Amino acid sequence: MADNATVVRDFIAAWSRLDVEELVGFFTEDGIYHNMPIEPVQGHAALRQFIGAFAGGWSSTDWEVLNLLSAGDVVIAERVDRTVANGKPVDLPCCGVFELREGKIAVWRDYFDMGTYTRALAG
Template identity: 65%
Template sequence: MKADATGITSSIAGSRSSLRGNLRRFIGGFVKDWTRTTWDILNIIAHGNIVMAERLDRTRVGGKGVDLPCCGVFELEDGKIHMWRDYFDLATYTRALAANP
């Protein structure tokens, strides 16, 4: 599977972006200060062209650590990601940045 998302990403916080260029700008703005990230896949299920992945994104932003529970839903078309929806609580992310030394 080639990760070539052309669809939509959204979060519970309400951000929404469509089309490849907008998607790149949205993600780029969000991750620009990240110095390291790992994705722990907790559960993954698939049915037909739908894949759902529950994960824990472990991110370093400068010297601060953030563990962000997420759920990604991917719709595949011709072996590529056609639609991507990512669900997370943005307040969890911002609280972790504010609280960590």
């Protein structure tokens, strides 16, 4: 089994493929994804729907890892998510906190400024 930091790095890299099924596969069956400005979603069905909905308008995304720290089952990844959403470039600074269980993401909390994202889409 890969160590937790490698799992998170692999998950971050997988976003560039925009394959919803692959992304959901990184989570435990009861996994939680919480974009902190909005309500969390839990479980593969909800994750599939949520990720598919917001990434559906993306034509590309590449996440640059600035810092990644790992201690036990917790991994923290500071990133800049560079995405083309609805034809518009968005560079979104983020910090993700991941809690892993048996090589899968049990909880992912992402902290970012929603205004940065919405302003880029409006511009």
